[in-house]
Amino acid sequence: VRPSNPAELVADSRTSRRALARLLSLVEDRDATLPEIMARLVTCAGRAVVVGVTGPPGAGKSTTTSALVAAWRAAGRRVAVLAVDPSSPVTGGALLGDRIRMQAHALDPGVFIRSMASRGHLGGLSAAAPQAIRVLEAAGFDVVVVETVGVGQADVEVAAMADTTVVLVAPGMGDGVQAAKAGILEVGDVLVVNKADHDGARATLRDLRQMLGLGAPREPGAWRPVVVATVATTGDGVADLVEALDKHRDWLQTGEGAARRARRAQAEIQALALDLVRRLGPDEDGGSRLAALASDVAAGRLDPYTAAERLLDRP
C-alpha cells in the first residue's frame, strides 16, 4: 500500500487519475483518513449533476449509460461513472462484464469509470456512495452517473442519492411489473423503455404511462415523470433522453435540488453516526465506558436502555 497524504491526494485528484482512484479506494475501504479527506472537500459539494441509472438486469443500463456519456462528451461535459453493486460484497461478474461496453470511452480523459462494491459493511454503501460522489465532484466532473444493478431496496437507497434518477426497463410486461414491485418505478424521474425496437415495446410504454397516471395526484409544481423510448445500441431516442434529463435539471433549480441533496446528506450523516457508535466497542475509544456500563447492567444495577443513552452521551 502506498502512503497516502490526504491533502496531496485531494489536490492532485483534479489532474491525476491515479490520485483520484486512490481517493476512491480510501472511500471504499472506509479508511481512517476519510474525516480529513471529507473536510477538505466541503466546499465542492453540489458542483456536479448526479444522475442515477437503475433497472433490472438486461434492461441495457451500461449501453444506455455509454450512449449518454457520448452525448454529454459531445457537449463538452466531463463525466464520471460510478457502477455500484449493493447486492454483493465484491462487485459481481455481471457488472464487471458490462464495463466492457464502456471501453469506447476508456481513452477519453474527460471520462472516468469506477466500480464500487459494498464490501458487506452494514450501511457501508449509503455512507460510501455519497463520499465517492463528493470526491468526483471535487475532481471537476460535471456529471456523475451512479449506475446500480436494480435489485431491490438497497438499489432504491442508492438511487435516492441522485439528483435525477433514470429507471430503465426492457419490453415485456414482466420487467415492468417487477420494477413496480421493487419500488424502483417510484424513484424514477425519467423512465426509459430501452430496446424499443423489440416486440412488446409499445405495450410496455403504454403500461408505464398507465401506471404513472394511476399514481396519487401530484402537487402543483411537482415533477411529472417522463417516459422515453430508446434503442441505446443504435442511439435512437438518446437525444430525447438527454432532453428529459436537462428538463429535470432545470426543474431541480426550483428548490427541489437542494432538498434532495439535504435528504442525501441526512442519510449519509446517519450512516456515519451509526458507524461511530459501532466503533464504541471494546477495542476503541468508548470501550472503557461501554465496559463499565455493561458490568452495571450485568450486575443488575442499571437497565440497558439507560446504559445506551449514557453510551451516546459524550464524556
Added chain:
Amino acid sequence: VRPSNPAELVADSRTSRRALARLLSLVEDRDATLPEIMARLVTCAGRAVVVGVTGPPGAGKSTTTSALVAAWRAAGRRVAVLAVDPSSPVTGGALLGDRIRMQAHALDPGVFIRSMASRGHLGGLSAAAPQAIRVLEAAGFDVVVVETVGVGQADVEVAAMADTTVVLVAPGMGDGVQAAKAGILEVGDVLVVNKADHDGARATLRDLRQMLGLGAPREPGAWRPVVVATVATTGDGVADLVEALDKHRDWLQTGEGAARRARRAQAEIQALALDLVRRLGPDEDGGSRLAALASDVAAGRLDPYTAAERLLDRP
C-alpha cells in the same frame, strides 16, 4: 391489540403465562414501552442459567433440548426454551416443526416454550434476545435454553448470549467440518455428538476431540470443552450431558460467568445505542437537528463526519 400496562405485565409474568407471552411479544415487536419494562427488570439480572443449544439442522437440537428439559424438571427446576431463528424474518417451518417434539412438556406449568424471529430488524435479535432472557429470568425460570438454528454468524452471536453453549453435531464428517467452518465449534463449552448409535459416531467423536486438541494452548483455569455422546431419542448419554453442564456452571462461578454476562450486556447496549441513532430520523426527536446538519452539509458549509459527531452530541 390488548392495552398493555408494563408494570402490571411484569408483576403478573411470574404467575400468568398470558402476561409472560405478552411481554415477550413486546420485546419481539421492539415496543415503545420496552425501556420502562427493562427498567423494572433490572434487579432480576443473572437469576437463571442461560444455556445455548446450537448446531446444524438435523443434529437433533429439539430432541436434545426436550431430553434436557425432562432431566431438569425431574430435579425440580423451572425451564424456559427460547427458539430463535436468526436467518429468517419470520420463524421458519423447520423450527416450528421441531416444536412438535417439545409437546411432551406442553402441559407442564414449569416449562415455557417460545419461538422468536428476528423480523428482519438489523441487529434486532442481538437486542431482543437478551431482553427476552431478562423477561424469562424475572418470571422465575431457573434455566433458560436459547435454541438456535445453527447457520453461521448470527447464530454464533446468539450463542454468545448464553452462559454455557452446547454445540450438537450428528455423525458424519460433513457436519463436523461444516460446524468448524462456521465457527460454531469454537463457541461450544460442551460438544455433543448426538445420534451416537448411528454409523460413524465413533469417528466423529475422535475428529472432534482431535480438533479440540489442535487448538491454541489454553490458559490455566480456562474451561476445557467437554465432548459427550448422546442418543437423545432414547435418553442415552443425557445424564452425562447434564453433568457436563453442571460442571460448567460451577466453573462459571470462578468469575467467568460475570465476564460473559458483561460481554452480553455490552452487545445489548451497543445494539440499543445503534437503534437510538437510527431513530434520529426525520420523524423523531433528533429530526430537526439532523435536518439542520444535513442542509449545512448539502450547502458545503460542513463535512459529514463533523455532522455525525454533532448529531451524537446531546443538545
